[in-house]
Amino acid sequence: MSTAVVTVNKGVFRGFNLRQKTLLIIGFTSLLLLAIVISSVEFGDESLHTNFGSKNLNPSPEHPFGTDWMGRDMFIRTLKGLGSSIMIGAFASTISTILAIILGLLSSTGKIADSFIAWLVDLFLSIPHLLLIILISIGFGGGATGVIIGVALTHWTGLTRVVRAEIKQLKTQEYIHISRNLGKSKWWIATKHIFPHLIPQIFLGTILMFPHAILHEASATFLGFGLSPHEPAIGIILSESMKYLSAGYWWLAFFPGLSLLIVVLAFDMIGENLGKLIDPKNAHE
Amino acid sequence: MIKKNQQYLLIGSIIIIMAAVVVVSSMSSPASDPASDPASSDPASRVSEEMVFRGSEEPVSSRGSDELITAVGTHGGEPEAGFNPITGWGYNREPLVQSTLFKKDSSANLINDLATNYTVSSDGLTWTVTIRDDVKFHDGVPLTAKDVAFTFNTAADASGSVDLSMLEKAAAIDDYTVEFELNDPQATFINKLAVIGIVPEHAYDESYGQNPIGSGPYRFVQWDKGQQVIFEANPDYYGQEPYFKKITMLFMASDAAFAAARSGQIDLAEIPASFAKQTVDGMKIVSLDSIDARGISFPMQANTGEKTENGYAIGNNVTSDIAIRKALNIGIDRQALIDGALNGQGKEEFTGVDKLPWGNKEAIFEDGNLEAAKKILTEGGWEDADGDGIVEKNGLKAEFTLLYSSSAQERQALAVSISEEARKLGINIKVEGKSWNEIDTLVHSTPVVFGYGSLDPTDIYLRYYSKSYDPSSYNNVIMYNNSAVDNYLRTAITSFDPDTANENWQLAAWDGTTGFSEKGDAAWLWMATINYVYIMDDDLDIGTPRIQPHGADIFGSILEWKRTGN
Numbered sequence: 044m045s046t047a048v049v050t051v052n053k054g055v056f057r058g059f060n061l062r063q064k065t066l067l068i069i070g071f072t073s074l075l076l077l078a079i080v081i082s083s084v085e086f087g088d089e090s091l092h093t094n095f096g097s098k099n100l101n102p103s104p105e106h107p108f109g110t111d112w113m114g115r116d117m118f119i120r121t122l123k124g125l126g127s128s129i130m131i132g133a134f135a136s137t138i139s140t141i142l143a144i145i146l147g148l149l150s151s152t153g154k155i156a157d158s159f160i161a162w163l164v165d166l167f168l169s170i171p172h173l174l175l176i177i178l179i180s181i182g183f184g185g186g187a188t189g190v191i192i193g194v195a196l197t198h199w200t201g202l203t204r205v206v207r208a209e210i211k212q213l214k215t216q217e218y219i220h221i222s223r224n225l226g227k228s229k230w231w232i233a234t235k236h237i238f239p240h241l242i243p244q245i246f247l248g249t250i251l252m253f254p255h256a257i258l259h260e261a262s263a264t265f266l267g268f269g270l271s272p273h274e275p276a277i278g279i280i281l282s283e284s285m286k287y288l289s290a291g292y293w294w295l296a297f298f299p300g301l302s303l304l305i306v307v308l309a310f311d312m313i314g315e316n317l318g319k320l321i322d323p324k325n326a327h328e
Numbered sequence: 329m330i331k332k333n334q335q336y337l338l339i340g341s342i343i344i345i346m347a348a349v350v351v352v353s354s355m356s357s358p359a360s361d362p363a364s365d366p367a368s369s370d371p372a373s374r375v376s377e378e379m380v381f382r383g384s385e386e387p388v389s390s391r392g393s394d395e396l397i398t399a400v401g402t403h404g405g406e407p408e409a410g411f412n413p414i415t416g417w418g419y420n421r422e423p424l425v426q427s428t429l430f431k432k433d434s435s436a437n438l439i440n441d442l443a444t445n446y447t448v449s450s451d452g453l454t455w456t457v458t459i460r461d462d463v464k465f466h467d468g469v470p471l472t473a474k475d476v477a478f479t480f481n482t483a484a485d486a487s488g489s490v491d492l493s494m495l496e497k498a499a500a501i502d503d504y505t506v507e508f509e510l511n512d513p514q515a516t517f518i519n520k521l522a523v524i525g526i527v528p529e530h531a532y533d534e535s536y537g538q539n540p541i542g543s544g545p546y547r548f549v550q551w552d553k554g555q556q557v558i559f560e561a562n563p564d565y566y567g568q569e570p571y572f573k574k575i576t577m578l579f580m581a582s583d584a585a586f587a588a589a590r591s592g593q594i595d596l597a598e599i600p601a602s603f604a605k606q607t608v609d610g611m612k613i614v615s616l617d618s619i620d621a622r623g624i625s626f627p628m629q630a631n632t633g634e635k636t637e638n639g640y641a642i643g644n645n646v647t648s649d650i651a652i653r654k655a656l657n658i659g660i661d662r663q664a665l666i667d668g669a670l671n672g673q674g675k676e677e678f679t680g681v682d683k684l685p686w687g688n689k690e691a692i693f694e695d696g697n698l699e700a701a702k703k704i705l706t707e708g709g710w711e712d713a714d715g716d717g718i719v720e721k722n723g724l725k726a727e728f729t730l731l732y733s734s735s736a737q738e739r740q741a742l743a744v745s746i747s748e749e750a751r752k753l754g755i756n757i758k759v760e761g762k763s764w765n766e767i768d769t770l771v772h773s774t775p776v777v778f779g780y781g782s783l784d785p786t787d788i789y790l791r792y793y794s795k796s797y798d799p800s801s802y803n804n805v806i807m808y809n810n811s812a813v814d815n816y817l818r819t820a821i822t823s824f825d826p827d828t829a830n831e832n833w834q835l836a837a838w839d840g841t842t843g844f845s846e847k848g849d850a851a852w853l854w855m856a857t858i859n860y861v862y863i864m865d866d867d868l869d870i871g872t873p874r875i876q877p878h879g880a881d882i883f884g885s886i887l888e889w890k891r892t893g894n
Contacts, residue, residue, distance in 0.1 A: 095671075113669075114668075185766070271734060272761045290583075
C-alpha cells in the first residue's frame, strides 16, 4: 500500500497527501456542480429572451458558447439545461435510492419476497432502459413530469441488487447469529448491525446514479420526448444543433456536448473519490 | 454505477462524436440528420450510385440534363398512403401523376384541364361537366366520365382531406359528360373539381397509392419507401410536353436537403427559412411568397366545464375576453415578427386571407401600437393590481398557454416571439410544443398556432361559420358564433356570381359594425404568411410560380420548367 501512495503522489498537488488530495477533488467538483445548479436557477427566463438581431453568432467573449437560431445565448441555455438535468438527476437518484432501500430490505424478510424482488429486478433489466423510460413517461402522460418520473422509476435496479447482496452476506456473519441467539429483535439487528454497513453502499450508489440519470434524461429529450423544443434541456439543445451542422454552426453542438461530458465525469469523480474515503475496503489507502 | 471500462467507452464515444461534428462542419460536407434519416436509407448514396451508372464524369448531379433530382419536403413530404388523390395526394397542389378537371393559373383564375366546359343548373344543385375525349391513362385505357364519377364518389365516401359533404352523387351521363348532384348549392364546389386528381376505375383498389396510374404529365415509375419516388414524363400526355423527362424526389429533412444540395447531389431542394442567406456555388436561392398564413386560434367560449363529445375541455376564460384578443392583435408588431422569427421570409397578415380576392382590405389595421393595446386592456377591466407585471380582471390573471406543433420550427419561433411581445402588454403567454395528437385534445380550450392557406374560400366558411363546428376536425375550432357573419358566409358560399360572393366573404371579415377580423370580434390573431425557400441550380427556370397555398405548390408550374443557358 505504501508504495502505491508514493507512486500516485506526484503532480501538481505534491504537497498534499492522498486523503487531502481526494478531499480537494471532491470539493472542487462539488463546487463546480453547485455553481451550475445555482446559476441556472439564478438566471431567470428573461435571460433566454430571443434576440433575432444576433442569431447564429460565433463564440465570442460576449457569448462564450455562441448564439442559436433565435439569438439566444447558448451559454445560458446550456447552463439552464445542465441545471435542470442535475436537478432531475438528483430527484431521480433520491427516488431510486429510496426504492432500492425498501426493496432491498424487503428481500431480506423472506424467501418469497426475495425471489419476487429478484424477479422484479430481472424484469426491469430485461427491457432496454431507454425504451422503458419512454414507455413510462408516455404512460404518465408525457411532458416534463413524464420524463422525470420515467427516469426516477428505472434506476433502482442496480442499487437494489447491491443492497440485497450485501444484506445476504451480512446475515451469514457470526456476530449477527450471536445477536440473534442473545435474543435481539429483528428490528434491532436491522438497525444496529445491518444498516450501518449499508450506508456507504447507498451513499455511493446514489451519487454514481447521477451520471446515469442525467444521460438518460438527455437521451430522452434528445429523442423528442418530454420537453417542448424551445425549452432549455441539454438533449433538446443537442438535437436542435444537428439541424445546423450542414450550415457549419459547430458551436451549437460542441460546447453543450462538452459541458454535459464534464458534468457527468464530475459526478463520477466525486463518487469514486468519496468511495476512497468511505468504503471500508480502501479507506485506508 | 459506471464501471471503469464503461467510463472509457463513454468518454471515447463522446469524443469521437464531437470530433466527427467538428470534422463534418469544417469540411462543409453533407451531414444527413441521423434523427430524421429513416433507418438504413441514404438517399445521397443512392443518387451517387445512379450517377455512376450514368457514367457522368463529375460527381455532380443531373445539372444540365433533362432530369431533375429534388428534395421538396412541402410537397406533402412522403405521402403515407401513397400517391392516391382520394387519400389526399396532390390536394392543394400539382399531383403530377393524375390530372384534375380544372386548374388554377398563376393569378388563381380557373382554367380547364380535363374539363372542356361546365354548366350549373339554376338552383345550383346540378353541375354538368364535359371532358376531353382524347385522354388516356398511363396504361393506355381511355379516361371517360365514368372514371370522373367514380373518383368523386369514392372520395366523398372516404371523407379524406377534401370536404365533399355537399356532394350527393356523381354520375356519368355519357362517355364524356359527368353530372354532379349536390345537396347544398355551394358555388365553391368548383374548387373541389380543381383539387382532386382523377383515378382510373378499372385500376383502383386498396393498393392504388403504391402503384398509381393517372393521366397526368408524369408517369409513376418506382417508389422506394423512406427514400425516393421516381416519375417519368408521360409520352401520351394530352397537354404541353414537359421539358424534364425524369423527376426523382428524395425524401429527406430540409436541413439534410440543403447539405445534399450544397454537395451538388440535388438540383432543387426546399430549405429552412433560416438558411435563406446562405450561398452555394452554382445554385440560387428562390423565396416564394405564399398565402400560407400563420395565426393563433382564440377559443371564443368561456370555460364552463363543458366538454366536447370526445371528453375534451371547451373554452378559455382569458381568450374569451374580447379586450385580450384585440389588445394582442393591435399590440404586436407583425413586421418585427417577420424580421426576427421568420428570418425576413414572410409578409404581414391581418385577416388570414388578405392576399386573396375575398380578403377585405378595410379590415386591415395598424399594428405594433402598444399604447392603444394597453388602453383596450384598461377599458376592458384588465389592470395590474398586484404589481407582478401581469394584468388581471376580477382576480383572473391574463395568462394562457399557447401550443405549437413541436415539429414546425417557424411556429415555434412565432410562438416564442408572441409570448415575449405579449409580456409588454402584461399578458403572460406560456408556450408549449406538442405533437398534433396531444394538441387535438386541447385545441378547443387552448390557443394553437395554426397554418391556413387555400385558394378555396370554403376555408373561411369552415373556420368561422357557426355550424361548421365539428369536434372531430379543426372546423370552427374556436366555436365562433356571430349571426351577422353567418349570414354573410352563407350568402357568399351560395352565390354563383363571383363578385357577390367575394363581396360577402369580405363583409364577413368586417362590415363596418361587426365581423371576424380584429375590427369586429378579433376571433383569430393572424401574424404572417410565410415564404417558401428553395435552393436550385442556377440554370433552372421554374417559369411563373403558382400562388403558393398551405404546404406550397412548387410543382404547380412544372410544364413551364426548363434549363436555360445550354
